Amino acid sequence: MELPIHPRRLAEGDRPAGVGPVGVPGYSGPQAISIDRGLIAEIKPIADRLGRPVPEPSHLAMPSFAEPHLHPDRAYVGSPRPPRSLEDAIEVGARPEGYIPGTAAERARRLFSTLSASGATRARGHVGCHPEHIAAPRWQVMGEVRDQLKEVMDIELVAFAVADTLTDREETSRLHRDLSMGRYQLIGGSPNHDSRPSESIISMMELAVRTGVEVDVHIDETLDPARLLMDFALDEVERRRLEGRVSFSHCCLLSALPEQQTRAIARRMAGLGITVNCQPRTNLILHEYRVHSPRRALAPINLLIDEGVHVRLGVDNVDDTFCPFPTADPLEMGYLARLAGHLYDDARLISALTDGRPTLRSGEKADLTLVEAKTLNEALSLRPGRITMREGVVVALGSN
């Protein structure tokens, strides 16, 4: 290989043939990564010409992040105060100052660019489908943002069909048309907050079958066992043969059910190829306000992984009525999952941030992020600057 380029010398637009020395999770000692035609050609240890070890690398090279759960149309609208519950956040978010369509494109671009500078090369955004919010141009605006950023990031849009739209005939035919035309890549919603939750789930799964899109549904974002919907949703996934095409977001209720019941649900999920998207930051803030000895509403990450479920960590809301914090950084979600969910295993944690890539491997696309840290714990807690590469091209340089 040509001499690898030191990460500090990389600039936006560069297509280096090799990067190093870097640390790589699971590899010991400083490594050089060679890149050829957008792929990782080789990862091998670096030693100096006399065979002595080279100095400790300044950067950790990780697979780039795949952000599974954002609300780009709400990001950065701000909030009059922190939320007191999910229902409170929904109520405040429905006010005119909580949802501002006129600036949605600009705010969404800022969100996706921030994610890119934080090391993500893929992101999924739920786009509000409230009749008053979505009215015609919504998808169009987000579709344009998606196009504008296509060199930097793969963006998937979920039609977030809330507020009983899934049981409204006119709305569902509009959804059917938009999904068939590829305006959204997935269908979603929050059936626990609809007036006929089971019917909403049926309608969502039916739309997925008819249009061939995948499903990503906000489900059981509650701690009240009487509102459990997951069993019904799993029946529908099975009945309609949607195995491997469905993600469940939040699943907070799994943190409040007896262990045996939780494990039984987790095993069913694993069998049906369900992916669980946890959003530790919003789960922690939205539930149990002013409750003595609060439950923390975070789905049991390790239990789910032990039972074979794919678990992903998402940023979710950014500086809006659901969550007041303006950061959009997958490493922060990893930090929270390690802290609040005891996700101590490095490979599991990295997989949860990267859609299942525990480390870098030769032959894979050179989608990676170089984090200025020596260890994963240092990266998670300091969240330093990083360099994002997509198919071997430096697409973003972030500083913190």
Ligand SMILES: [Zn+2]
């Ligand atoms: Zn969400």
